Amino acid sequence: MLKVGLIGCGFMGSMHANCYNNIPDAKVTAVADLRPEKAAELAKISDAAIYTTGKELIENADVDIIDICLPTYLHAEHALLAMDKVKYVFVEKPVTLTLEEGKALIAKAAETGAQVQVGQVIRFWDEYVELKKIVESGKYDKVINANFRRISPLPTWGWENWLLDKSKSGGAGQDLHIHDVDYVLSLFGEPKTYYSVKNDNNGYVNTLMNYGDFVVGVEGTWDLPVCHPFQATFRVVFEKAVVENADGKFLCYTDEGAEEIKIEKVALSGGVSGGNISDLGGYYNELVYFCDKAAKGEKIEKATVCDAVASLDFLLRELNFKG
């Protein structure tokens, strides 16, 4: 049984606690949060020990895995300490606030041998996993163009409103749009050239990634009113088909007509509302992968700290792009 120490019991910490609760070989045995009521809520699920700060948990808890679901500006210092304590560390995305911090994590992992996975969850989200298989199979020939879009109401649920403070979250670019950027980089690699625009508060980013034979548009914003639903969509145009994920439908359009692409969903208990996503799907998949690697003592090969820092690097170049 893997003993998990979960740091940060807010929106994402709750999501992770529910995922671990669905993974038979893992158990959250310690939780930490500055807000006692949040820590108590998650501790109840698996009878976990409660700590007030992340650092107290890292210093004192007897755990095999440390999972960091803290606000982004706190990731680096906790991840560095966690790598000295355990071999398997999970850090939510975006991996760090700055590139320098990200590089420090890579160096620490090399020094300690720690295996670090980052919560770039779209790499594990069913529809996106299926799309990658379709692209790599070449069954519809080459990609002609593609579009990935992620739009969200303003995230007002964070502890002390940290998400709305650009110096703590990086704004919509770093917090939201990085999901699609990371996925597109994992699918197609670095573009030959790109053109990026954003608004002043980093609440809207739109980037065209030019791969020579095809172009990919990636758009993200959280400049929407609270009543607007969260939406994550994509459309990939191949020479022989269009694969589209939008409005809750995952479809393939060919000359023969539109056909649903079926995905088998695992039945899970628990879910979290209050943020912009309430499905455990991709979160469960990424933690199943992480726990499996930890149980076997194997290397993390998906959503690694190096992958995440490369995505952060590209994202920061987008935000600093001068046309």
Ligand SMILES: NC(=O)c1ccc[n+]([C@@H]2O[C@H](COP(=O)([O-])OP(=O)(O)OC[C@H]3O[C@@H](n4cnc5c(N)ncnc54)[C@H](O)[C@@H]3O)[C@@H](O)[C@H]2O)c1
């Ligand atoms: N993968 C995704 O789709 C996704 C979605 C949402 C958030 N996130 C990421 O997850 C991370 C957490 O975001 P969130 O939405 O859960 O934030 P949140 O504000 O809901 O939760 C953060 C929690 O950390 C606690 N905390 C702060 N400092 C602490 C400390 N020193 N020790 C212990 N606890 C402390 C706060 O009390 C709060 O409960 C962020 O990096 C965010 O970008 C990822």
